[in-house]
Amino acid sequence: MxxxxxxxxxxxxxxxxxxxxxxxxxxxxxxxxxxxxxxxxxxxxxxxxxxxxxxxxxxxxxxxxxxxxxxxxxxxxxxxxxxxxxxxxxxxxxxxxxxxxxxxxxxxxxxxxxxxxxxxxxxxxxxxxxxxxxxxxxxxxxxxxxxxxxxxxxxxxxxxxxxxxxxxxxxxxxxxxxxxxxxxxxxxxxxxxxxxxxxxxxxxxxxxxxxxxxxxxxxxxxxxxxxxxxxxxxxxxxxxxxxxxxxxxxxxxxxxxxxxxxxxxxxxxLVHVDPLLNLYDQDWPLRTYQPNVPPPKFVFAGSADEGRRGCALDSIVCGGSIISGGEVERSILGPEVRVNSFCHVEDSILFEGVNIGRHSRIRRAIIDKGVHIPPGTEIGFDLELDRRRGFTVSSGGVVVIAKGDAVESMVRAEQEQVA
Known part of the structure; x- marks a missing residue:
């Protein structure tokens, strides 16, 4: 050639x-x-x-x-x-x-x-x-x-x-x-x-x-x-x-x-048991830039009865990510993502460096690089609320949070209005 x-x-x-x-x-x-x-x-x-x-x-x-x-x-x-x-x-x-x-x-x-x-x-x-x-x-x-x-x-x-x-x-x-x-x-x-x-x-x-x-x-x-x-x-x-x-x-x-x-x-x-696209085929490898980060880590924090069990089911978890007492299901976590205690993330895509605060619930969302989700936040459960926050909601009901979105200030403003 x-x-x-x-x-x-x-x-x-x-x-x-x-x-x-x-x-x-x-x-x-x-x-x-x-x-x-x-x-x-x-x-x-x-x-x-x-x-x-x-x-x-x-x-x-x-x-x-x-x-x-x-x-x-x-x-x-x-x-x-x-x-x-x-x-x-x-x-x-x-x-x-x-x-x-x-x-x-x-x-x-x-x-x-x-x-x-x-x-x-x-x-x-x-x-x-x-x-x-x-x-x-x-x-x-x-x-x-x-x-x-x-x-x-x-x-x-x-x-x-x-x-x-x-x-x-x-x-x-x-x-x-x-x-x-x-x-x-x-x-x-x-x-x-x-x-x-x-x-x-x-x-x-x-x-x-x-x-x-x-x-x-x-x-x-x-x-x-x-x-x-x-x-x-x-x-x-x-x-x-x-x-x-x-x-x-x-x-x-x-x-x-x-x-x-x-x-x-x-x-x-990609998270299906038998995914349609095979990323693990050594005969036709997919190459990319691999950052120099430590292996992913799953932390069992405290008692399982409290719900502080770091686990991921049917998910892809990339290097440097830490699931610290939270649960992840059918999701893709990019490099250096952190999911903190009492969190539940399902059917979502978290880009590099995303941090999910304690007691948060994330469903059918795409969260861009470096976004910090403050503790106690729910995303993907009330789409009208997500739209009012300024997030993009696709025609299929997927909530997208852009890089640089100030989620903390949005949530803080909501809490002040309620108070």
């Missing part, structure tokens, strides 16, 4: 994930306790033998840049020609920020060309899945394709949010519609559509040609799905590559965690 350049689009704002994306780009949002969303695309690259990577950032990329430089550079050897470069917007070609996915790649065309790749693989940095990209590249070469698109069967309702392809018997793309309100189904299968995963393999020279042509079109949104792909399917060799899952489960696993509820459910999948 020495002749392949991987370009990961990681500048997404992730508006539907606010407030989790208030201070970070969507690919930098924590997932599964210790990971970030970007780790899945990067792990796929590494496991596929792709060691020439450019990561294009834009929106609030500082935490993403720090995560990649601290946690990922050690896997690449510059002396052997390997690299992972984080490239912020430079406005070398245009004075505007990226106008679309194709424009993001076009504005970095000089950085790509200097590596003289034969093939360019373009990936989204905000999806959860396992995939061997080398198989897709081989498929692309074997078919003599100009462009190959990763394809995933989805329901017609889900397909409204994707580009949908129509293919012939050889998997050559003969039709493409971006986010159609009435997507076409697979012939003979009215319950499924063939969706684009936003994963592309281009012949490098062909890609650069198309990007330069698209850049001159004033009526273009400069987007792969809206403009580039529809303009070439009639004249060029464009193929669909059926998604081949490396998760080794009965059903293929691919998740777009673009909304708070989708993000919450994908995390909650």
């Amino acid at each position: 020495q002749n392949v350049l991987s370009v990961i689009l990681a500048g997404g704002k992730g508006s539907r994930l606010e407030p989790l994306t208030r201070d970070r780009a969507k690919p930098a949002v924590p997932f599964g306790g210790v990971y970030r969303i970007i780790d899945f695309a990067l792990s796929n690259c590494l496991n596929s033998g792709l060691r020439h990577i450019q990561l294009l950032t834009q929106y609030k990329g500082q935490s993403l840049d720090r995560h990649v430089n601290v946690g990922w550079q050690r896997y690449f050897c510059r002396e052997l020609g390997e690299f992972i470069d984080v490239i912020p917007p430079q406005q070398r070609i245009d004075e505007q920020w990226y106008q679309g996915t194709a424009d993001a790649v076009y504005q970095n065309i000089y950085a790509m060309e200097k590596h003289r790749p034969d093939y360019v693989m373009i990936l989204a940095g905000d999806h959860i899945y396992k995939m061997n990209y080398a198989k897709m590249i081989d498929y692309h070469i074997d078919n003599g394709a100009d462009l190959t698109i990763g394809a995933l069967p989805v329901s017609p309702e889900e397909a409204k949010a994707f580009g949908v392809m129509q293919v012939d018997t050889d998997q050559r793309v003969v039709g493409f519609e971006e986010k159609s309100p009435t997507p076409k189904t697979i012939p003979g299968d009215p319950d499924r559509c063939l969706a684009s995963m936003g994963i592309y393999v281009f012949n490098a020279h062909f890609l650069f040609e198309q990007l330069c042509q698209d850049a001159t079109r004033r009526d273009s949104a400069h987007d792969f799905g809206k403009n580039i792909i529809p303009s070439i399917i009639d004249s060029q060799r464009v193929f669909a590559f059926p998604f081949r899952d490396e998760n080794r489960k009965q059903d293929a696993y691919w998740r777009d965690v673009g909304t708070l509820d989708a993000y919450f459910e994908a995390n909650m999948d």
